[in-house]
Amino acid sequence: MTFTRRWLLGALLAGVATPALAEAPTRSPRPLRRGGAAAPPDASDLVARAALGGAVAYVAVDAATGEVIEASNAALRLPPASTAKAITALYALDRLGPDFRFTTRLLATGPIENGIIQGDLVLAGSGDPTLSTDALGDMAAKLKAAGVRGVTGRYVAEAGALPAISAIDPEQPAHVGYNPALSGLNLNFNRVHFEWKRAPKGYAVTMDARAERFVPPVAMARMEVVTRDLPVYTYMGGQGSDSWTVASSALGKAGSRWLPVRHPETYTAEVFQTLARAQGIDLPAAQVVRVRPEGRTLVEWQSEPLREILRDMLKYSTNITAEAVGLAASGEASLAQSARAMSLWANGSFGISAEFRDHSGLGGRSRVSAADMASALAQAERRGLGLRPILKTLEIGGAKGRRKPGQPVTVAAKTGTLNFVSGLVGIASPSGGRDLVFAIYCADRTRRDALTMDDRERPPGMPEWTARARGLQRSLIERWAALPA
Template identity: 25%
Template sequence: MLLVFAMLLFLPLAGQTMNFQLTASEDPPSSQTTETKTLKQKLDEILADNKLAGTVTGVSVRKAKTGEQIYSHNGNTRLRPASNMKLLTSAAALDTLGPDYRFTTEVWTDGSVKGKVLHGNLYLKGKGDPTLMEEDLRQFAAALQNQGIHKIKGKLVGDDTWYDDVRLSEDLNWSDEPYYTGAQVSALTLSPDSDFDAGTVIVEVTPSDQVGEPANIRLTPENDYITINNQTKMVAEKETKDISIIRQHGTNEIVIEGSMPLNGSPSKSWSSVWEPTGYALNVFKRILAEEGISFIGKTDIGFHQTPKQAKRLAEKKSMPLKELLIPFMKLSNNGHGEMLTKEMGKVEHGEGSWDKGLQVTKSVAKELGVDTGTIQLRDGSGMSHKTYIPANSLSQLLYHAQEKPWFPVWEQSLPIAGISDRLVGGTLRNRMKEDPAKGNVKAKTGSLNSVSTLSGYVTAKDGEKLIFAVLINNYLGSSSGSSGITAIEDEIAITLAKHEF
């Protein structure tokens, strides 16, 4: 009787089948191998750091060869990418415009030359070139002289109609606008140096000779479009330098305050310009005069479209996009992201606007495996706090980009950890300076108030190439240094570099 009862305990209920499994001998799923569990434990331990308390952090890791996702932490949570948005913008630009695409700036006239006089207006037409510099304007002046033009009886006109007239993306913070990171976008603009921060001017403060006097101020390029309000004061040699350089919102008045010691080191700042079209025209007018080309009568300046019947007198082409990507991505140039966005809109849809350009970016992102139903794009640089992308979407884009013919150019544009050359190491040149991450981690950084991100590629110890995306949102405190939030990103990248599968 007891034997029968014991057997009944092992009989299935009606409608059920017997399924004996020895759980101790189960093979783990392919995505949960022993080695992956080891990596998971390491990454989970990093993400348990108290510095991440109160944050929302998304992490995604894939094998670069197969796209297999081997780790995800909040991977599908939409987060602010900061300058990791530039991964989408640069990929879309390469895919849409091509690595050899060049911007142009042109000089036109609606008049004719009689003797040494141009009878008609002179038009400086911008078509989005962020690399236009003072030296290029001198080349334009030389080209006019070579055509026999020494005087102009007409207006100097700026044509920025290649793009719309919306200068700032809709989510740019009011407090960001005076600085080079929030420079205005115009199809006609000027860069002060070869970093190509278009729409900015360099303000340099140097010591004067006597205590109590104002310090010396120099603008690059020289112009009278900017008004300098110099409230600095020279102090004794051993006193502290404390210089503030801020452009007043909505104006081109730059207020410079503070103390400069005798023999003190220069203070330099890149300030954005209010209405960069007028800025470019102002510098061009000065250069024409310096090169011996004068205007007859009053030099009126205008702003409107070049007439269809006008004749082109000179043209300057930018470096190709594949070269422009170096300062754009290595130095995280916000202006390039916005100008490329408008350029894609102009080329693909005939409208140089953020709306049309972001349509192009979203379309290319979809082609690169991104679920566009779960992202929100608001600008091309990542300055917006309303752009949202999940970490898994970024790692998908990084995976599928490898299939594109332009991928080598794109990968080369990423900052490389620990390499001191700023146009190689870029924003990672002072991070991860030791092996195995140094020279190995190639990734785009991102930083906004309360946001820090890092996404890219790294090769593991056994040669397995990996893709990773780390998005940290809502942190408080420092971002840089060993105690900062970027140390978390670095530790993840270093752990991947050390791992063996």
């Protein structure tokens, strides 16, 4: 399970706020030089040099005491992007526990006689965002080992564990793989693999649910190559089906990409039916339901513990994982209600005033200030809530790649990127210095709001803007590491 899940991920491209932080100044005073050492660059100079436009907000605090080291626009509420996943991780750990596991089951509603279930076979989901085709293949093999060859009744796909959500953020382009649907049955992060090759007449295309060991074809997602320039993709959803077209001028000789799945319960059910057939198990077309039939468990598949799921979520920034664990933690009937429940939990637990519209940060309407995010992380750190060990770690500064060696800083952090929005939050540990909790947000909302839907996947100027924002974030952390304690 572990290796397959990581392979799939690789394919993706209680208390109150610390008073000192809650009352953080709009700008911090210029720090004093260390004895005999050159003062680090002034923060305002670093911001001006980045030339990002819009707003830059940041705060750095002593992790042990909550003392504000430096801050600017700390109370300004900006989109958190994927840094929201840090709060989602804390929320899920609190509500579900670090050892929680998602479980997918195969149930029989009647006895097995001569290899035939006298009743229905139920594929029962729990909302597992990490379920893979390889896991379904192993479940089919176990079903065969249990002596099952067919059913007298129905093949049922039960998807009621989570609400049915057609897309995380409706303001994203239809074809981007990081904005899939969700349900109680999810598979391969709810993406389908589209591959094309130029043929003597047009293109040969395939749609499949590939993992590492199994590559079953998929019929519920269809692709047609159309002679045109724009739009590159169009989408039309049917009853349990996804119909796509793609512009021939965009394809070239050959290639592939992952597309989102909008009917994940149908997708999962079809893939299991195909894998079961390969094991000699004959199943009829699936019937999707949202209420689980009573039955005896024949096979079950468990995810890794929640702590490991969250570690991968924070490393790879998988949106579907954030939404699934957030929805599982809240038990609410919609994404909006679930995000509201998480906001109330965060605000009550840490004495902050954040507003989350989802659990992943994919939508641009969530709002949090640098002061509030840093306060939440600082309190979580002092309470030992277990976030730092699952954050992605990196080292900045030091001699590597620098003409003048600086002070190495180990950083456990979560990044966040939307169009013309960039965030970095976490804990910085300078070599030989004090631990710092920080939050940095950069956002040019005017430029972001002006984008057309066609520009939102690859906006002009976005790579350069993001590179400058990340450079500023790195420079600020290096500056804070160099300040006197």
